[in-house]
Amino acid sequence: MDIPFNVKERPDTGLYNGKLGIWFFLASEVMLFGGLFSAYIFLRNGVDDWPAGTDYLDVPLATLNTLFLISSSVTMVMSWASLKLNDFKKYKLYTLITLLFAIGFLVIKYFEYSAKFAHNPPYLPSTNNFLGIYFTMTGLHVLHIIGGILVIGYFYGPGSKMWNSEPERFTNRIEIVGLYWHFVDLVWIFLFPVLYLL
């Protein structure tokens, strides 16, 4: 016996189960990052001298990373749209580009982090609360990126077999991953100005 509305939409809500589920999950993610952003405001308001982001951080690299993530969001939508248009080859291509952008983001982040640690004296989370909250928030964000890469990678590789057996369900899955991926981007869109520019 199959659970209803797993693939097809329920008429009165207009949603299938997974889509509603990911929206609720994202709502809770909003509260998670919301809690951290509130902590940032609270800490910054509590002290007289809060460093400017440019004192420690590399704005050009982060701008490049912002471009990477926005582009990956676009290709993510394109891969879903390709499935909707029944073009599996294009889906594969766009997903591959998405993955490359995401991995590119991580590589740049790696260089950013190691530059901080290699600095003399080293910039560590314990140096001050600005760097502390910078490492905590971007670190948590990086974990989300890694999670996204694993899932998108799965649907690029072994998970894509479902396209042959249950194309509609597979398309739904890509839509759900896409929603998650856009959210991860959105978090960065907030992190970038708050940490680097303000």
Place this chain on the structure above:
Amino acid sequence: MSEGHHKQSFWTKYIWSTDHKVIGIQYGITSLIWLLFGFALMAIMRYQLAFPGSPVPIVGNLLGEGGILPSEMYNSLGAMHGTIMIFLGVVPLAFGAFGNYLVPLQIGAIDMAFPKLNAASYWTYFLGSVIMVTGFFVPGGAANSGWTSYPPLANTATMGQTVWLFGMIMLITSSLLGSVNILVTVIQLRTDGMTWMKLPIFVWTQFITAFLLLLAFPPLEAAGVLQLMDRLVNTSFFMPSGLVVSGEVLQNAGGGSPLLWQHLFWFLAHPEVYVLILPAFGIVTEVIANNTRKPIKGYKSLVYAMIFLGFMSFVVWAHHMYLTGMGTTIGAFFQTTTMIISIPSVVILTALLLSLWGGSIRFNTPMLFALGFLPMFGIGGLTGLPLGLAAADIHLHDTYYVIGHFHYVVAPGTIFALFAGIYYWFPKITGKRTNETLGKLHFFSSFLCMNGVFMPMFVTGLAGVSRRLWDGGESYAHAAGVFQLNELMSISAWLLGIAQLFFIVNMIISLRSKKTGEANPWNATTIDWTDTTSPPLGHGNFEKVPTVYNGPYEYSVPGLKKDFLPQSEKG
């Protein structure tokens, strides 16, 4: 039913199951064991409080030199009692067990929306609870900074605090998976005709609880991550500048704020109070409607009151923080919201009380527990009002009065409701009946002992005895007049423990008895009783998924031969 044809092994059927009923039972058994364990921790503490400095009998040699409970361990037991009772006991029982088992049955769904996530939720909870308790075996013992883990104390505490944080992050993940599942299930899987205003109140309460868990827990997760950073990589999020511990200035950057933790923590922990109480409202409503044989008074006002309650619970958190010097303007705001949130609670309690009016009440075990819930929750709620006003809170803050207040809400309140639920749905889950005599003995003895434990706390609290004292106030002059009440409280607590034997024996005897074969022994109206067998079918729940025509509480409908009209019967 494809699953019915081949035999499942014990492991796939009962351990790695994705069936919401099995997961509900797993949650139920695990959380009951933790409740007993958490109770045992308190029973040890109460010996020290009643007879300070004398060796604890039976378990004494596990504790320390001469069998006397050391003060550090007293702190551990206190912190872990709170944590275990709330996060490992009551919430998993009320939400994980009852919610999982009953919500799909009551809305006519064949399972939860995401069965695998459901199993993942249970196993994450199980793992988190085990991690939590391993804290007792690390150097320095389990977390000992109170269940609230306030920094800077918690930041500089022994390793047990790190274990606590890891355990908590697992538990938060588990409740996230569980709440998404309940929300999607209620929204998407209601059967034909089950409109929102035909939902049993129990489903409504689980639905609102799921929202609270979904949105209130993540800020604590954020706080937990920040505290882990403070503890593991020496950041200063919660550490003010120039803090001196044991005569030495701490080596860290400083500039942080202990208040930040309190805000993030109570942003979770106040909605958490309603997570504890809402499922109890739901269970009590079902039991009262069924045993008064008449419709609930004010179904819609109950629903709206609960939604309002859920919403308001997000804007009252700082009433736990009046003594932090946050200023009168903010204080006035939180006092106002706190007074407002008492209104829906009163609406709910009044609706339930009025529902008794003119009913021909059946005084069976579940009904007794439900009736016991009403005045006990009433006492708990009303004693909370002085705490919600800053002026009174200055005197009462952190005293035994607070302990008495929230235990009246949760122990004889929520836990009585949970017992009502266990006795009420036992025939559904097992197809067997519980023993009424043992059940009534269980109720009356528990009722008496609960009040013996918690009523004197109001007295000692008003006298100003702090909740954190290892010697129960023996060495404090202001506690001299009320100190001897500790003995009464402790003896009541131990008797309360013994009274639970009635419950345990009842469960064992009833489980070994023969099946009665009745699907609907209480003549209830909701579809969990009318359209499934007892116990329900293994997979798929219903032989034929029912269609719903009526509201949930159509009892004693005039002109009908029987005194109840099932939701799935055309009236």
